[in-house]
Amino acid sequence: MDNRKEKILDLVIENYIANAEPVGSKFLVANTDLELSEATIRNELHALEEEGFLTHPHTSAGRIPTEKGYRYYIKNLSLAKSEISRNDSKTLSNSLVKDNDSESAFKHLAKTMTELSNETVIVAFSPEKIYYTGLANLFNKPEFDQLSLVADISEIFDNCEDSLESFFDKVDNSPKYFFGDEHPFGDRISVLSMRFGKEGLVAILGPQRMDYKYNFDLMKKLLELI
Secondary structure, three states: OOHHHHHHHHHHHHHHHHHOOOEOHHHHHHHOOOOOOHHHHHHHHHHHHHOOOEEOOOOOOOEEEOHHHHHHHHHOOOOOOOOOOHHHHHHHHHOOOOOOOHHHHHHHHHHHHHHHHOOEEEEEEEOOEEEEEOHHHHHOOHHHOOHHHHHHHHHHHHOHHHHHHOOHHHOOOOOEEEOHHHOOOOOOEEEEEEEEOOOEEEEEEEEOOOOHHHHHHHHHHHHHHO
C-alpha cells in the first residue's frame, strides 16, 4: 500500500474509533491535513474498499474499517516505545493491592483496567477459574444496541470456561491482538490478551472499534506490574 492510501486508512480508522460514525471524503477534507481534493480522497476510499480494507453501511456514503483494515492498522502501529499517560500509569500502579491474596489483587487491577479502557476485562487464573468485569462497557457501545447481539454475547460469557479452554494455547506472555475465529467471543469483538504466571490469562475485550494503541499500552503497563 502506498503512503497516501495508508494515511487515509489510518485517518478513517482513528476517526471511526473516536466517533463511531462512518467517515467520508467531505469529513476528511474538512477535518484533516491531507491537502487533497475531495474527488481524490473519494477515489482513494473507493480503492481501499475494493482492496478489502474498508466497507460502507448501505445507509451511509462514509466508510468503516473491515477486519482486514484493522489488522493492517495494528501491524503498522508504533507500539514498542509508546506508553499510557503518567496519570493513568499511576492509577493502575496504585490499584495493585499488596496482600496475600493474589487473586483478589488481580481482580482489583482488572476493575481499574475496565475504568481506564472503558472495555471488558477477563482474568482467568486457570481454564476453570475465570473472573470478568466491565461487561456493561461492551453492551453500552453502539455496535451492540441490538438485543439479539447482547443475548448472544451474554451466553458466551456465561459459558466462558468452555470458550476459553482452547484459547489458552494461542496466547503467550506478551500482549497480542486476536480477531474473528482466532478467539471464542464472536467476530464483532477484538481481543487483546497475554498470559501471566503458570496458568493465568488476562484479556481486554471490546468492539472492533476499540482504541488499539491505548489498550496495548495499558496491557504493557500491567505486564510491568505483575
